[in-house]
Amino acid sequence: MQPFTVHQGLCATLVRDDVDTDQIIPKQFLKRTDKDGYGEACFFDWRYDSGGNPDPSFELNQPRYAGASILVTGQNFGCGSSREHAAWALLGYGLRAVIAPSFADIFRTNALQNGLLPVTLTLAEVRLLTERAQTDEGWQVTIDLTRQSVTDALGHVATFEIEDFWKECLLEGLDPIAMAEKRDPEISAYEQGRSALLPTTSYLGAL
Amino acid sequence: MSGNPQERVLLYIDLHLVHEVTSPQAFTGLRAAGRSVRRPDLTVAVMDHLVPTWERNRPTPDPIGREQLRQLQENCRASGIPLFDLHHQQQGIVHVIGPELGVTQPGMTVVCGDSHTATHGAFGTLAFGIGTSEVEQVLATQCLWQAPSPTMEVRIDGELPHGVVAKDVALGVIRQLGVSGGRGSVIEYTGSVVRALSMEGRMTLCNMTIEAGARAGMISPDQTTISYLEGRPASPRGDDFDRATERWLSFASDPGAQFDRTEVVPASELAPFVTWGTTPAMVAPVTERIPYLTDMPDQASRDATGRALAYMGLAEGTAIQDIAIDRVFIGSCTNSRIEDLRQAAAVAAGKKVHPKVRAMVVPGSGTVKREAEREGLDRIFRDSGFEWREAGCSMCLGMNPDILMPKERCASTSNRNFEGRQGAGGRTHLVSPAMAAAAAVHGHFVDVRQLSATERI
Ligand code: SF4
Numbered sequence: 001m002q003p004f005t006v007h008q009g010l011c012a013t014l015v016r017d018d019v020d021t022d023q024i025i026p027k028q029f030l031k032r033t034d035k036d037g038y039g040e041a042c043f044f045d046w047r048y049d050s051g052g053n054p055d056p057s058f059e060l061n062q063p064r065y066a067g068a069s070i071l072v073t074g075q076n077f078g079c080g081s082s083r084e085h086a087a088w089a090l091l092g093y094g095l096r097a098v099i100a101p102s103f104a105d106i107f108r109t110n111a112l113q114n115g116l117l118p119v120t121l122t123l124a125e126v127r128l129l130t131e132r133a134q135t136d137e138g139w140q141v142t143i144d145l146t147r148q149s150v151t152d153a154l155g156h157v158a159t160f161e162i163e164d165f166w167k168e169c170l171l172e173g174l175d176p177i178a179m180a181e182k183r184d185p186e187i188s189a190y191e192q193g194r195s196a197l198l199p200t201t202s203y204l205g206a207l
Numbered sequence: 208m209s210g211n212p213q214e215r216v217l218l219y220i221d222l223h224l225v226h227e228v229t230s231p232q233a234f235t236g237l238r239a240a241g242r243s244v245r246r247p248d249l250t251v252a253v254m255d256h257l258v259p260t261w262e263r264n265r266p267t268p269d270p271i272g273r274e275q276l277r278q279l280q281e282n283c284r285a286s287g288i289p290l291f292d293l294h295h296q297q298q299g300i301v302h303v304i305g306p307e308l309g310v311t312q313p314g315m316t317v318v319c320g321d322s323h324t325a326t327h328g329a330f331g332t333l334a335f336g337i338g339t340s341e342v343e344q345v346l347a348t349q350c351l352w353q354a355p356s357p358t359m360e361v362r363i364d365g366e367l368p369h370g371v372v373a374k375d376v377a378l379g380v381i382r383q384l385g386v387s388g389g390r391g392s393v394i395e396y397t398g399s400v401v402r403a404l405s406m407e408g409r410m411t412l413c414n415m416t417i418e419a420g421a422r423a424g425m426i427s428p429d430q431t432t433i434s435y436l437e438g439r440p441a442s443p444r445g446d447d448f449d450r451a452t453e454r455w456l457s458f459a460s461d462p463g464a465q466f467d468r469t470e471v472v473p474a475s476e477l478a479p480f481v482t483w484g485t486t487p488a489m490v491a492p493v494t495e496r497i498p499y500l501t502d503m504p505d506q507a508s509r510d511a512t513g514r515a516l517a518y519m520g521l522a523e524g525t526a527i528q529d530i531a532i533d534r535v536f537i538g539s540c541t542n543s544r545i546e547d548l549r550q551a552a553a554v555a556a557g558k559k560v561h562p563k564v565r566a567m568v569v570p571g572s573g574t575v576k577r578e579a580e581r582e583g584l585d586r587i588f589r590d591s592g593f594e595w596r597e598a599g600c601s602m603c604l605g606m607n608p609d610i611l612m613p614k615e616r617c618a619s620t621s622n623r624n625f626e627g628r629q630g631a632g633g634r635t636h637l638v639s640p641a642m643a644a645a646a647a648v649h650g651h652f653v654d655v656r657q658l659s660a661t662e663r664i
Binding site: 016018020022023026027028030031032033034035045068075076080081082083084087097102104105106110111113114163165170176177179180182183184186187190193194195197198199200202203204 | 215217219221222228231232233235240242247248249251257269271272275277280288289290308309310312315320321322335336339340341343344347348349350352354360370386387390391420422440442443447450451454486507510511514575604605606623625626627628631640
């Protein structure tokens with residue numbers, strides 16, 4: 001897992017609710033079999049016009065947001081399809097954190113698994129950040145995972161909650177699979193005790 | 208399983224369903240770390256998301272997609288995971304074949320790298336979608352780190368009005384909760400309407416739980432569940448079936464169970480619904496109109512609605528029945544089971560698809576397809592002018608050649624009307640199978656309840 005400790009970067013805004021993973025990375029880019037190279041296709045249908053050129057009316061295409069690494073956006077970000085390609089695409093686009101009033105459940109886990117930090121703030125705090133990013137060109141914030149804080153050059157902006165489990169994984173770059181493997185004796189014991197009536201799939205392909 | 212100091216528990220997974228699109232990177236990661244698949248015998252794989260739905264004997268035309276199929280085949284072979292490939296008789300959409308084969312049974316935990324995994328909750332399972340990193344973790348350890356979810360009861364009381372089906376219940380629930388109203392919860396659907404639904408209907412309802420932003424949806428097992436499971440390929444037989452039945456029914460919810468939150472959806476308020484926007488909550492009864500922007504409660508919803516209507520090429524205040532369509536798609540893990548096809552065929556029988564409409568039916572599985580053909584439904588569809596295809600996800604997400612062209616408008620029985628979901632620039636309206644068939648015949652949305660009276664379906 002890619003660790004996340006402290007990150008300072010430029011904030012860009014995408015002011016809409018319910019941004020779904022079909023928009024973050026459209027299906028035609030899901031056929032690849034690796035995790036890299038999705039950045040160019042991030043927000044594809046919004047980002048490019050029909051001729052394949054950057055669409056100047058798309059919020060993130062404003063020159064002032066070039067090089068942004070923190071996205072400030074609306075509620076229920078990442079809803080829809082479970083595709084982890086959405087997290088890979090946002091990372092490929094250059095983002096390290098997304099700040100929103102709420103995230104869709106599967107997307108949030110996918111982001112955490114890849115070291116893209118989902119920061120949940122109140123609606124009022126997100127509005128404040130949005131305004132600052134829109135008025136104050138080049139405005140940067142620092143996200144400190146240890147302190148669970150978002151600050152700018154003038155000081156404190158907000159604090160956020162994150163589960164201890166993910167905080168520890170991210171700070172130390174731990175691998176959740178390795179952590180589960182450490183519990184192997186318990187997993188094996190549980191397997192011994194599972195009901196013999198539960199189905200297996202072994203013979204299915206051959207039907 | 209047991210807890211851990213970090214508020215996460217390790218949850219054992221009883222069934223892991225795998226498909227071609229969200230698994231390649233998981234297998235690659237597994238190999239890179241020198242790990243192997245812990246329980247291939249609790250895993251089953253299928254090719255469904257990008258498979259072509261016709262001319263299957265020719266090589267899959269798209270080389271990148273072909274590579275994905277090849278990798279799934281190779282990964283399954285190397286790790287001993289049973290695979291339903293393109294040519295298998297029982298190939299189909301992952302959430303159709305699991306229940307059909309009988310591997311989805313009450314009390315199990317079921318995961319899949321697909322957000323509509325909640326479908327399996329219809330059997331009283333805890334079933335939810337996961338990302339590719341979690342697919343890798345389940346392959347390696349058969350476990351997932353999970354935090355307990357809040358619980359929510361969605362009670363649908365009363366009796367469904369004539370012409371209103373499970374899809375309308377699902378859309379009605381999302382209409383009431385909103386697309387993020389159920390966020391993070393596990394929903395249990397209760398009430399007289401749910402008890403009266405068939406297993407097919409229950410699967411349709413649970414399938415769309417994710418569209419209300421909930422994590423999983425489930426229905427308490429009862430005699431309907433048991434009857435469905437009897438005789439399925441993976442169901443226990445003889446005495447074992449009786450023992451399993453007793454076990455399954457022990458997972459039924461306790462009377463008076465407490466939930467963190469309860470929502471009541473009165474059946475009398477449900478109608479045949481049609482979505483008009485770009486989220487499933489942008490929905491109205493077929494007899495009503497698209498809302499006026501001035502009726503919206505705040506600026507944010509005016510902006511969102513305005514953007515949705517611009518994308519959909521529709522004006523505020525338009526009567527739903529005045530919306531003309533170009534395409535019809537009957538299929539997807541929401542509505543491609545035999546009962547869905549029967550409902551659509553009943554409307555299509557003896558009529559012709561409108562000359563301006565191109566309509567297709569994509570059965571959920573090879574098994575559904577053969578049953579439909581045995582009942583003569585394929586002839587009804589073909590005679591009416593519907594295309595009759597092979598099983599797969601098809602135009603639900605348009606990863607194969609079945610896609611909408613920009614600005615094409617489609618009445619679809621699938622589950623998502625997001626921008627570009629069925630093809631870049633395509634416009635999707637979600638409806639029930641009967642509503643889709645009726646729209647195919649008339650060229651615009653019509654109220655199936657009216658048809659019932661005048662055309663004696
Ligand atoms: S039919 Fe659609 S929603 Fe269902 S599994 Fe396939 S792509 Fe996903």
